[in-house]
Amino acid sequence: MSVSRRDFLKISGALIVSFGAESLAGPLVHAQGPFDTHPSHIDPTKLDSWIAVAADGTVTAYTGKCDFGQGMFTAQTQLVAEELCVSVSRVKLIQCDTSVAPDQGTTSGSQSSPTNFNSGNLGQAAATAREALLSMAAKRFGEQSDQLTVADGIITGKSGRRVTYAELIGSHRFDIPLSATAKRRSQEQWTVLGKAVPSLDRPALMTGQFEFVHNVRVPGMLHGRVVRPPDVGGTVASVDESSVRQIPGVVKVVVRKDFVGVVAEKQSQAVQAARQLKVKWNTGVGLPPQNTFYESLRKLPSRDVLVVDSKDVEQKLAGAGTVVRATYVYSYQMHGSVGTSCAVADVKPDHATVWSATQSVYPTRSIVAKLLGLPLEGVRVIYVRGSGCYGLNGADAVSFDAALMSHAVGKPVRVQLSREDEMAWENFGAASLIDQRAAIDQKGAIVAWDCENWETSRGGRPGYDHPGNVITGVLAGFEPVTVTARAAEEPKGKLRNNNNAVPSYIAGCIDGKCGGGGTIRSERVLFHTVPSPFFTGPLRSPSRIQNTFAHESFMDELGARAKADPVAFRLRHLSEERIINVVKAAADAFKWERRPSPKPNIAQTGIVRGRGIACVAYEGDNGYSALIAEVDVDLASGRVMPKKFVVAVDAGPISNPDGLRNQSEGGILQGMSRALGEIVTWNDKRVTSTDWESYNSLYLGSDMPAIEVILMKPTGVPATGAGETAITVVPAALGNAIFDATGVRLREVPFTPDRVRAALLAQRT
Amino acid sequence: MGTISLRVNGKLHILELDPATPLLFVLADELGLRGPKFGCGMAQCGACTVIVRGEVVRSCVMPVSAVGKDEVTTLEGLGTPEKPHPIQQAFIDEGAAQCGFCLSGVMLTAKAVLDEKPDASDQEIRDALGGVLCRCFTHTRMLRAIRKYADAKRKV
Numbered sequence: 001m002s003v004s005r006r007d008f009l010k011i012s013g014a015l016i017v018s019f020g021a022e023s024l025a026g027p028l029v030h031a032q033g034p035f036d037t038h039p040s041h042i043d044p045t046k047l048d049s050w051i052a053v054a055a056d057g058t059v060t061a062y063t064g065k066c067d068f069g070q071g072m073f074t075a076q077t078q079l080v081a082e083e084l085c086v087s088v089s090r091v092k093l094i095q096c097d098t099s100v101a102p103d104q105g106t107t108s109g110s111q112s113s114p115t116n117f118n119s120g121n122l123g124q125a126a127a128t129a130r131e132a133l134l135s136m137a138a139k140r141f142g143e144q145s146d147q148l149t150v151a152d153g154i155i156t157g158k159s160g161r162r163v164t165y166a167e168l169i170g171s172h173r174f175d176i177p178l179s180a181t182a183k184r185r186s187q188e189q190w191t192v193l194g195k196a197v198p199s200l201d202r203p204a205l206m207t208g209q210f211e212f213v214h215n216v217r218v219p220g221m222l223h224g225r226v227v228r229p230p231d232v233g234g235t236v237a238s239v240d241e242s243s244v245r246q247i248p249g250v251v252k253v254v255v256r257k258d259f260v261g262v263v264a265e266k267q268s269q270a271v272q273a274a275r276q277l278k279v280k281w282n283t284g285v286g287l288p289p290q291n292t293f294y295e296s297l298r299k300l301p302s303r304d305v306l307v308v309d310s311k312d313v314e315q316k317l318a319g320a321g322t323v324v325r326a327t328y329v330y331s332y333q334m335h336g337s338v339g340t341s342c343a344v345a346d347v348k349p350d351h352a353t354v355w356s357a358t359q360s361v362y363p364t365r366s367i368v369a370k371l372l373g374l375p376l377e378g379v380r381v382i383y384v385r386g387s388g389c390y391g392l393n394g395a396d397a398v399s400f401d402a403a404l405m406s407h408a409v410g411k412p413v414r415v416q417l418s419r420e421d422e423m424a425w426e427n428f429g430a431a432s433l434i435d436q437r438a439a440i441d442q443k444g445a446i447v448a449w450d451c452e453n454w455e456t457s458r459g460g461r462p463g464y465d466h467p468g469n470v471i472t473g474v475l476a477g478f479e480p481v482t483v484t485a486r487a488a489e490e491p492k493g494k495l496r497n498n499n500n501a502v503p504s505y506i507a508g509c510i511d512g513k514c515g516g517g518g519t520i521r522s523e524r525v526l527f528h529t530v531p532s533p534f535f536t537g538p539l540r541s542p543s544r545i546q547n548t549f550a551h552e553s554f555m556d557e558l559g560a561r562a563k564a565d566p567v568a569f570r571l572r573h574l575s576e577e578r579i580i581n582v583v584k585a586a587a588d589a590f591k592w593e594r595r596p597s598p599k600p601n602i603a604q605t606g607i608v609r610g611r612g613i614a615c616v617a618y619e620g621d622n623g624y625s626a627l628i629a630e631v632d633v634d635l636a637s638g639r640v641m642p643k644k645f646v647v648a649v650d651a652g653p654i655s656n657p658d659g660l661r662n663q664s665e666g667g668i669l670q671g672m673s674r675a676l677g678e679i680v681t682w683n684d685k686r687v688t689s690t691d692w693e694s695y696n697s698l699y700l701g702s703d704m705p706a707i708e709v710i711l712m713k714p715t716g717v718p719a720t721g722a723g724e725t726a727i728t729v730v731p732a733a734l735g736n737a738i739f740d741a742t743g744v745r746l747r748e749v750p751f752t753p754d755r756v757r758a759a760l761l762a763q764r765t
Numbered sequence: 766m767g768t769i770s771l772r773v774n775g776k777l778h779i780l781e782l783d784p785a786t787p788l789l790f791v792l793a794d795e796l797g798l799r800g801p802k803f804g805c806g807m808a809q810c811g812a813c814t815v816i817v818r819g820e821v822v823r824s825c826v827m828p829v830s831a832v833g834k835d836e837v838t839t840l841e842g843l844g845t846p847e848k849p850h851p852i853q854q855a856f857i858d859e860g861a862a863q864c865g866f867c868l869s870g871v872m873l874t875a876k877a878v879l880d881e882k883p884d885a886s887d888q889e890i891r892d893a894l895g896g897v898l899c900r901c902f903t904h905t906r907m908l909r910a911i912r913k914y915a916d917a918k919r920k921v
Contacts, residue, residue: 069864069901198860205865206853208800208840212866215799223794248766248783267794268786271806338812338900339804339866387804388864388901419805658860662906666863669902692809692898700871701895704904 041377044102047132047174050125051080055170057153059084059091063122064104065112066096066359067201069388070723071659072112074199078655079117082185082193083126086153086165088200096361096383106360106461108391108538110622110721117655117719120178127182129174136168187653187715196658213357213384214342214416221344222251223267224405224415225274227260228425228471231284231685232533236260243278253277254408259475261405263413274418287533287682294329294433294748297454302528304488307501308508308516309524316448316522320439324561327435328550329748330731332428332456332680335539336695339387340422341394345402346412351378356399357386364396366464368403371476390670392427392461392470392537400472420690425471427537428680431456434550439522444562446573448522449506451551455543456532457483471535483531497620499543500728501527503551504617505573517576517617534680534687540670541724544618545731549749552614552732556597557745565594566613566736578650578714579617582626585648585710586613590628597736598743607632609643612736614729623725624650624712627668629733630705633741638757640676640738642705647729650712651722657711664709664726671730672705673698679750696752769829773798774842784830788822789813791829792839800840800869804898811870811897815839821877840869843876852876852914859910863901870897875911883919887912 042049042062052060061080067073073093081088094100096107104115116122131145134155138145141157149156153165164170187194204210229235239260241253249269254261260279264270288296317323344355345368352374358364361381369379386395398415406413432455439448459469459480467473468480495508495515502508506523508516516523541548559569567587574580586592590611602608610633615626630644645668654660677696681689689695709726735746744759767784770777773796780795787806792798792815801824804812808823815824816838824837844850849857852872862868871894878885878893885893890911899907 069862071863198857199862201865202857202860202862203846203849205862205868206840206856206872207844207846207849208798208869209846210865211799212802214802215793215797217794217797266782266786267790268783336900337866338810338864338898339802385864387802387866390900416803419807419809662860662863662903665905666902669904670900673902691807692805697898697900698902698904699895700897700899700904700907701891701893702904703891704908707905 042100042102044121045177047125047128047176047178049102050122050178051129051174053165053169055166057090057164057166057170059086060094061091061122061126062094062101063116064096064102065107065116066383068107068359068385070663071199071656072107073201074197075655075659076116076122077200078192078195078197079123080126082190083123084130085150088192088197090153098361098365098381103362106363108359110618110724113651113655113719113721114622123184124180124182125178127184128176128179131179131182132174132176133165133168137163193655194653195656197656199659211384212339213344213355213386214339216344216355216384216414218344218346218412221412221414222263222265222409223270224261224263224402224413225270226401226415226417226421227262227274227277227279228421229258229281229284231281232287232687233285234281234283237280237282240278244273244276247273247276252409254405256404257475257477259404259472261401261415263405263409284685287684287686289684290682294431297433297456297530300530301483301485302454302530303483303486305527306488306491307497307525307527308491308495308506308510310509310522312522313448313450313524317437317439317450320447321442322440322561323437324440324558325437326554326557326747327433328553330432330546330549331749332431332534333539333674333678334423334428334680334695335390335393335426336423336697337387337389337393340417340419341398342386342414342416343395343399343402344412344414345399345406347372347403347406347410350374352380352403352406354379354381354399354403355384356381357384357389357395358399359389359392360396360461363462363464364399367400367462367467367473371400371403371467372407390540391542394422394426396462397425397470397472400467400470404472404476423690423695424687425535427459427470427535429539429542430532430536430546432546434547436550436554438554438558440558440562444564446505446520446558449503449520450524451501451503452526452528453501453547454528454530455546457529457536458532459535460537480535483529488526495620500547500616500619501525501543502620503555504576504579504615505555515620517579518573519575520573541728544616544724544728548614548616548728549731549735552616552729553735553747556612556736556739560597560739563596566597567592568594570613570615576617578624579615582624582648582650582712583613583615585712586626586628586646589648589708589710590646592628597740599740602741602743605635607634608741610737610739610741612733612738612740614732614736616725616728618721618725618728623720623722625725625729627726627729627733629730629737631734631737631741633738633756635742635760638753638755638760640734640751640756641703642672642734644706646708646710647726648710648712649722649725650714651725652714652717652719654711655719660711660722661709663723665707667723667727668707668730669698671727672734675731675734675749675751677750677752771829771832771837772834773837774839782829785828787825788815788827788829788832788837789824792824792837798839798841802866802869804866809896810867811874812867814870814873816873816877819877819880821874840872851917855910855914856907859906859913861903861906861910863903867897867899871899871907875914879915879918883915885915890915
């Protein structure tokens, strides 16, 4: 079925206005992609794949980077408005729909701003469109392009003649490639970007009218619930379908290898049937004891990467006056979305539509096609916002659950996970064990730093090919990507620090080229990836929060050993200007008093106060932050009460300062929740932290620290990621503040009251 | 199955359903309301919050039959995007959300406590919000918006 471009724009207009499932479930399922491209085959090198101007002057823009609540919808709308010189209200952004939006992979890794706001993709498309429109107008007026002015989609010539974008192009395609040379509007010219444009979703969100994926309703839709194994690695022995036959509304028990689900007419019936279904499960694989788990990681077969090695570290350590060693542990943590994951799938014999909160619509399309044996072109995945994900939560798995169940019943099925299924089976943030060793010379300078890291891994993002990377795929018979043991090769090429395995203070030299942020030239970083009993996957600041906790805590230990002020000690070993600047900015704003930690004359009872700093160059060069935490510690209970946070963030040019503040504030509190309370627990068979009583989160009733966010304004640099820079430094800043207050060093996240109390008691004995 | 009459946001609905059905599923699935949401099913997070008899209720654990003749107010019952309730306006002004999934619990709980006690202190407001989760941790903005709403309400 062919839809004219004009019709398409009409439909897409409706799509964005209502976000409505009804409009989506209708004719659009069969609609072709924009401008007669093959559905889901959208050529990102063509301008028409990104930008269309309708007859009424409305600009429709298509993006593969979606909004989960981090503000990307508003920021990208600003970007298009800015580059095209139209008002925000004229731009309709369509995000992450495999039928109409270009494949931009996964919205993750703090990559949306670098991808779409710098030299290519969406921003470049909008600039290309502006230049094309200006040259059309120039031709019409018989003037030069650079003599024209443009405001809100109206071009005015030197002669005073005026023409609108709609008159120039409305309802026609540009038919030109994306121009790499189209001039981008400079930060000084910005009128829309850089402004605190209120997030466009606010009125609908605050009044309960915003459509989440949980609210998608498709005519004839049924409700599904999954029945997961009780134990990790459990497999189906038998399923007694008769056990739910008497429940009204039950449509089908769906079994595919070890995948079990029930489909019913109503949600409550599905819930009841899932609870009542009798499944005989084979025992699982068994789990290692939690108390010795982290130390055991050293002995596992590992995939090794030698990130940097100056080859003289052992020698320097052996010859040094002072050698400091410490081991840090970071526990498994959860995404723990407040809403359990949900998706709706409508699978027909030859095609399927999935409404999903996935970060990866195109990869999800591939996996759904693979699971159902459908051709790729027959699957459409439409992103609809879910509950905040912070990485790979259950959104992908539940999309596959819905697809399998809809496939089995031939009707649209909505699946929402139970709280227990969400928390027991999500891809956790990895657990890590990190050994640090460093040598300090007589002048109190660090002269060698050695870091060895063991990080757990099982599965991860399914990507385009690996359904088994999340629970549903494994249950349906696919293998997860597991760790293949491999010895490290010699480092070569450019220093790669995209997981922050490299501390900021080392020079990071490979073949004479130094890509690190610091001055320490005797350096080695060896990273082992080891198998995990649980699924793991990206959780806000994956690897980076674990590594930065170890680096920034250790830096504090070294400073304390050298009796140096923590800020001065950092500055002494840093060479990278932008990280130096955030450290200075945070220290100035906090009115940091220069002295070593711990603070002198610590009280032995009551509540003591301390301050700590941590900083990071996120992924080496994708954003910079420094955070100072001020905490009270109750010496009797071990409770840590953060009182104040001051963070300086450098994200390059800021698209929306309000959005960046919101991300930084939220990141800090999420970091505080993770640092002080969040930990996945398990017994010998299964995960035991499966609700909000067994997995601690900071509630809204908790005492809130004051938060001050300082936004750096560097010039002449590209945009970086912004959503993960603040959270990355929270655990270390808190640990360092606790040390400052008490003299006790905590080397294992989270710093629960029990652990703090035990450490305080150990110090006294 | 049974016949249930349910008054929600000023409208009376006559429904044929199992009276044991959780109120949340009735609101979300039968009436298509988007405010109350399933977060945990165990009254631990607040995402499903509605107001009945002036009190906050976790609709995920309340059978629809328990509502009786009382009016149920959901987040969309307070105001509209065009004409938001003052507490919604305060949240809009403060940008007090990220993903926004938790908002029913946050706003309705705050509204209920301030309806009951207009001069509630920050501590009393926080106590009321003790069982409400926001996993984007938009806490500071939310508490600021609630304070702003409370102060404006007291002046009226």
